[in-house]
Amino acid sequence: MEILFNGEPVSLDVDLLADAVAALGFAERQVAIAVNEAFVAKAEWPSFRLHAQDRLDVLAPIEGG
Amino acid sequence: MERDAALNTEPAPWQVAGETLRSRLLLGTARYPSPAVMAAAVAASGAEVLTVALRRQAPSQLGGGAIWDHIAQLGCRILPNTAGCHTAQEAVTLAQMSREIFATDWLKLEVTGDDYNLQPDPFELLEAARQLTGMDFKVFAYATDDLVLCSRLRDLGCVAVMPWGAPIGTGKGLTDPYALATLRARLPDAVLVVDAGLGLPSHAAQVMELGFDAVLLNTAVARADDPPRMAAGFRQAVAAGRLAFEAGPMAISETAQPSTPVVGEPFWQAEQ
Numbered sequence: 001m002e003i004l005f006n007g008e009p010v011s012l013d014v015d016l017l018a019d020a021v022a023a024l025g026f027a028e029r030q031v032a033i034a035v036n037e038a039f040v041a042k043a044e045w046p047s048f049r050l051h052a053q054d055r056l057d058v059l060a061p062i063e064g065g
Numbered sequence: 066m067e068r069d070a071a072l073n074t075e076p077a078p079w080q081v082a083g084e085t086l087r088s089r090l091l092l093g094t095a096r097y098p099s100p101a102v103m104a105a106a107v108a109a110s111g112a113e114v115l116t117v118a119l120r121r122q123a124p125s126q127l128g129g130g131a132i133w134d135h136i137a138q139l140g141c142r143i144l145p146n147t148a149g150c151h152t153a154q155e156a157v158t159l160a161q162m163s164r165e166i167f168a169t170d171w172l173k174l175e176v177t178g179d180d181y182n183l184q185p186d187p188f189e190l191l192e193a194a195r196q197l198t199g200m201d202f203k204v205f206a207y208a209t210d211d212l213v214l215c216s217r218l219r220d221l222g223c224v225a226v227m228p229w230g231a232p233i234g235t236g237k238g239l240t241d242p243y244a245l246a247t248l249r250a251r252l253p254d255a256v257l258v259v260d261a262g263l264g265l266p267s268h269a270a271q272v273m274e275l276g277f278d279a280v281l282l283n284t285a286v287a288r289a290d291d292p293p294r295m296a297a298g299f300r301q302a303v304a305a306g307r308l309a310f311e312a313g314p315m316a317i318s319e320t321a322q323p324s325t326p327v328v329g330e331p332f333w334q335a336e337q
Contacts, residue, residue, distance in 0.1 A: 006121040006122075006123070007121070029122075030133070030166060031122065031166070032119065032161075032162035032163070032165050032166045033162070034158050034162060037154065037155070037158055038158060039158050039161035039162055039165075041161075041165060042165060057121060058121065058122060059119040059120060059121055059122065059159075059162055059166075060119065060120065060122035060133070060166075061117055061118070061119060061132075061133035061136075061166055061167065062095075062117070062118050062119065062120045062132060062133065063093075063094040063095040063096075063097075063103070063117060063118065063132050063133075063136065064093060064094060064095055064116050064117045064118025064145070064146045064148060065093035065094075065095045065096070065116055065118075065146070065148065065233070065234075065283035065284065
């Protein structure tokens with residue numbers, strides 16, 4: 001299944017968001033996620049089902065003004 | 066001496082979002098030469114509140130990594146921003162993500178309407194504030210100095226309204242002191258913080274002399290040749306300006322008023 005990860009197309013062999021997070025290397029990282037520009041709480045990742053062409057944004061803390 | 070015992074040289078604490086803070090200087094964490102310099106500047110500033118952000122990350126960037134760990138260790142309250150958002154929906158989504166990551170309801174709400182001067186979009190800003198206050202966020206709304214916009218943000222329940230002094234990162238100081246003075250006069254009970262556009266400690270002192278509750282800045286400290294020293298300068302200026310406001314300035318006179326008593330003047334003045 002192809003999705004857009006932070007704006008870039010990637011192919012993943014998973015259906016659930018939690019599995020996608022792990023496949024992308026963020027399993028142990030402090031990140032927050034939006035799918036199709038809607039927030040998905042971490043507690044929902046294990047049951048949240050992805051679909052082809054979903055837009056996945058993975059954000060992490062940085063410095064800010 | 067009795068005089069010294071009675072003199073309180075510290076500005077009064079202030080309250081925002083149910084918290085009591087001693088420092089009236091809120092500081093950004095971006096654009097410093099290094100994390101170590103940022104930490105030194107934070108310490109010198111005395112700031113108790115630091116702004117942070119969220120951005121897209123690649124796995125190789127360690128999911129936020131070292132810089133956030135560094136900020137978290139400074140022991141300050143965190144105020145996440147929504148910088149870069151252009152619509153209410155973007156801001157609401159980013160706010161929810163921030164609340165989960167940073168474990169705080171505090172939010173510096175930014176919704177940009179014009180990328181040239183990073184001017185807030187008043188319409189999207191109001192809609193975002195309406196939604197976010199309804200979701201129990203403690204909204205610090207970054208706005209222009211428009212009186213009606215700031216009034217509406219206050220009415221929506223924003224815990225602080227934060228008009229700009231000038232566009233972000235310009236260092237120009239207060240481009241419209243009259244507008245800011247009007248805001249203070251018309252919204253006497255609102256928490257008002259000037260956010261953005263300051264370049265010098267004197268600008269911060271001017272803000273505080275107008276009666277604003279606090280100042281939020283970043284670039285003026287981060288891009289100084291010596292950020293910790295500039296942070297110390299801002300710390301003192303904010304305190305000086307606030308003390309002046311609390312002390313109550315003298316009335317301005319159009320004509321000279323002798324400061325030395327005129328009674329008992331020597332003969333040479335008496336002959337005139």
